[in-house]
Amino acid sequence: PTKWEKNQLTYNIVNYTPDLPVEKTRRALVDAFKVWSGAAKLSFTEVRSRTADILIQFESRYHQDGYPFDGNGMILAHAFFPGDNKGGDTHFDDDERWTFNSTEGVDLFMVAAHEFGHALGLGHSTVPGSLMYPWYQGYQPNFKLPRDDVEGIQRLYG
Numbered sequence: 001p002t003k004w005e006k007n008q009l010t011y012n013i014v015n016y017t018p019d020l021p022v023e024k025t026r027r028a029l030v031d032a033f034k035v036w037s038g039a040a041k042l043s044f045t046e047v048r049s050r051t052a053d054i055l056i057q058f059e060s061r062y063h064q065d066g067y068p069f070d071g072n073g074m075i076l077a078h079a080f081f082p083g084d085n086k087g088g089d090t091h092f093d094d095d096e097r098w099t100f101n102s103t104e105g106v107d108l109f110m111v112a113a114h115e116f117g118h119a120l121g122l123g124h125s126t127v128p129g130s131l132m133y134p135w136y137q138g139y140q141p142n143f144k145l146p147r148d149d150v151e152g153i154q155r156l157y158g
């Protein structure tokens with residue numbers, strides 16, 4: 001499927017990165033979901049069960065999904081397009097140095113916002129500067145969802 005057939009989605013944080021205090025990781029993820037719920041009819045609720053639509057995990061190298069991570073650098077994270085089972089699941093490469101609101105390391109908020117775009121059904125964009133552009137462009141204070149991404153999510157969820 002290219003999109004979820006519902007607007008109210010649930011997520012479960014399976015584990016946390018040792019790079020950040022739990023509260024900062026939780027805030028980065030909540031803010032990343034807000035990017036999308038602020039641009040389309042979507043809501044995200046945390047649940048304490050693995051039956052959630054979107055499972056969030058920090059993993060390195062082989063992690064039982066056929067798409068092993070590659071150590072520090074290059075691939076930062078990946079997410080599965082909408083659907084049952086692994087659909088929506090989002091994995092972050094824990095060999096990156098995850099930071100939040102910092103010019104150091106890799107900003108968890110920015111990458112999570114990008115990955116959740118995939119988890120909602122958006123592919124990569126060719127528009128430089130868009131959130132769904134394939135390449136991470138660093139931490140952006142006062143991030144605002146670019147028009148190309150707003151149009152993309154509106155096309156799916158209105």
Ligand SMILES: CC(C)C[C@H](C(=O)NO)C(=O)N[C@@H](CC(N)=O)C(=O)NCc1cccc(N)c1
Pocket residue numbers: 073074075076077078079110111112114115118130131132133134135136137
């Ligand atoms: C083929 C994919 C598994 C690559 C992977 C990705 O796009 N995940 O969504 C990824 O980590 N891409 C890197 C670029 C690369 N090194 O291949 C990236 O920066 N993606 C995350 C990202 C984060 C925030 C903004 C943007 N534009 C991109």
Ligand SMILES: [Zn+2]
Pocket residue numbers: 114118124134
């Ligand atoms: Zn991507």
